[in-house]
Amino acid sequence: MLYRRHRDAALAYARTCCRALHDAEDLVSEAFIRTFQAVRSGGGPRGPWRPYLLTVIRHTAIEWSAGARQVLLTADFESWQQRSTEADPQQRLLADEDRTLLIRSFQALPARWRTVLWHTLVEDASPQRVAALMGLSPSGLTSLAFRAREGLREAYLRAHVRSAAADDDRCRHFGSMIGASVRRGAVRGRALARHLAECRFCAHAYTELLALNAAMPDATRATDSTPTTECAESAESAGASGASGCRG
Secondary structure, three states: OHHHHHHHHHHHHHHHHEOOHHHHHHHHHHHHHHHHHHHHOOOOOOOOHHHHHHHHHHHHHHHHHHOOOOOOEOHHHHHHHHHHHHOOHHHHHHHHHHHHHHHHHHHOOOHHHHHHHHHHHHOOOOHHHHHHHHOOOHHHHHHHHHHHHHHHHHHHHHHHHHHOOOOOHHHHHHHHHHHHHHHOOOOOOHHHHHHHHHOHHHHHHHHHHHHHHHOOOOOOOHHHOOOOHHHHHHHHHOOHHHOOOOOO
16 A cells, blocks of 8 residues: 555656666665655654655665666766755855754644644645545635645744744744734834834844745645655654544
């Protein structure tokens, strides 16, 4: 059952790693073998299987390309591998911090939002299947997915403020409102506006979040997103098992 459920997604990812179809199929078979062996040894995935499988595929592709098999990697995968190898240590630190903020943001969402994000972004399930799983109409799913994506963006912006939070209680209080104000296009409330006029720390944070928000894609077409292994790993690390129906 696990093989049938995850095989197509695993093969699709493997095709992005190597050029030949037979190599991609071999990668998928090897990933399942290694995962089952890890489980029998007491290791393996602690939550959803798909992120673990995709990670095994990626690592195996790198291993085989450098070994006797001489698997030919795709140009995109080679480019990604080179960038990850040559990345500046400070850039890697920033990327790790950003990943931590994303995980924290995901954890802060209501369980129902985490569920719809997991199924639509990571599992890449069809809107019809997700709607049936969650007992929603297609329009209800679209609305919920939109709100969940928007909620994740607001939580992500709030996490950025808190990551550099001052010790002042008022800054912490108003920091929770800044992300929502940025996403909604205007400062909401006289108290927040007054605080931003008086507090250089929060005013600077607000300006930074405006720039960050401008670089974020719109919260539209929520059910059309294509999952990546990085997204899947972030969701798994964030405790996606809290999203009902997501295990395995």
